[in-house]
Amino acid sequence: MASISASSEQMHFGAANVTADASLMSPVPSGFTLFQPSVAIGFSLLILLVLARVFGAGKQRLPAGVKRLPHLGPQLPYIGAPWGVPGPGIEAAWFFGNMHKKLGPIYEWKVMGTIHIWIETDKISRDLFVSRQRNYCDRNELPAAIGVREGSEVLPLMGFGEQFRRYKNFMHLIMRHAHPRMFYGWPMAENKKTLRRILEQPDRWSEHIIVHCGRTIASIAWGDADHGKKLLTIIPTILKTVSPAGPLINKLTFLSNLPESVSPWKQQEAIRKKEMSDAFMEPLQEAKARNDAGILEDCWSKLWLEKEKGTEHLDFYEAAHAIGSSSFVAIATVGGPLHAFFLAMCHYPAWQRKVQEEIDRVCGDRLPSMDDMPKLPVLRATVKEIVRWRQATPLGVPHVAMEDDVYEGYLIPKGAFCHANHYLISREESMYPRGEEFLPDRWLDPSYPTYKEPLSEFPNFSGDRAFGYGNRSCPGIDLTTCELYTLIGSLLWAFEIKRPEGRDAHDSPLPWYETAPWVITMPKPFKADIRVRSEEKRRQILNDCPDAGYTIMDNESERKTRWDVVRQPGEHLYRWDGLTEQAVLDPSRSYAVGI
């Protein structure tokens, strides 16, 4: 297969973008000292190698007739094959995709004593994570996120067990309660405020989208959009902490043995934990005060405070963390596809006109609501295709094998981290021809394998693979549906979104596949030309959409509380503490066409 350094999906990356991972792949440079990080890492690896040899670590015993999964070839005992660990974010999805071309649809890669199993297809993911879900429902230890797997803080990262079951049941219950009530009307209310902000400051669309997601989920969780600031404050740290591209300790896992007094990661983690707990406990405390005063509006917290049947088994700390940790995940996951929406509209203007024709015909002079959705298949297809085209979680969240298992004659050992490559699964040629294109027609035209009738119901997100598999799959599908359908519908009702022309286009070209390097990723913010579609719509927005102000402050002098969110000096667009920054990719790598 031909090999290129920037295929149809991938961008060209400048030499300035050399990844930090390069140190893991490069030979040790001449003229080094023992204090250089690369030398220290190399030295540590050497000691580990010697220890592993001495104690015979890393030997894998295979039962009779069972084979080891395809792998990279010779590997070091215990350490495995840490060289070549790919760059962050989407590059990892391409990199592991390239390896599938050599090793087949499922292979293993041992790094630092852990067996990682990479899965290329929907079928294998379903065989393991759905048909055998009882064995593949654990989560992995994250070296930088100390104690999160065993703790009672973060639902998506909790190991399987009694505490996880209690949180997840609670999450399902509050979702089941809120969904038929359209999440108590909060998403529609926030949609209007966001239209107003974008009308007034179109060049800050990316910032308004992030704020929108924070305000919407905070309203649903605690009945007060202002708590969204707390979520916006804590997310950058936790998302970086749990990402392979985050702290070094996530790659060099043996560093987690350092005592807290000399471990900057452990010290940082103690601060992160305290801040996150405060961000979850304070809003529930405030919601309680408002509930006691009889003024708390409908929200998830109210269900717990008023002891809705099935919620009473959680104490205050647990309820605060179950609600908080179910909320913070709703910001980047929804914000990512919303960013991808702006990108798709700039790249595919003809499709934008088509979906606007449908919205105009069905909704006329009012904003689309969930009641309109059966009559808006083109809008639903647009939203579904956005989530497929630019995955919010391209490598999903690992499922950990709880016991040894044998799949098609191959051993999947207890403790293996199993990764479904969602990026590849969303591009399987047999299901998604021309997978790298944004092609909403694949959900509307009977000639495509993904087409389903009736169009008043399909496409929808039910069973969509982007939301994961089995008993660890995403409980946020209904909320995502409500948020994305109605906000994207409203944005298309109100605005025309175009790629910039002339000098602007030259100075900041439209990205194709530039995403952030974290486990939940989003397209890099870019310049778009956003104009209201008519003077009548402008009047309607100004009359009917309340001005809720701007959450992000211009400078530190305006800060009143620890939770205020402030743009950094010299920052025109809020960069969310680096979360919106582009992944730094390795320009020396190349990926096969079609990955």
Ligand code: HEM
């Ligand atoms: C486009 C939007 C979203 C996508 C693509 C998405 C994707 C995912 C994926 C891939 C997982 C891991 C599934 C697995 O392990 O197999 C997950 C888990 C989870 N998601 Fe979402 N998600 C989205 C929106 C949301 C929203 C809006 C919420 C909350 C309101 C949410 C809450 C959660 C939680 C709590 C988990 C952890 C479940 C568990 O570990 O058992 N997600 N999501």
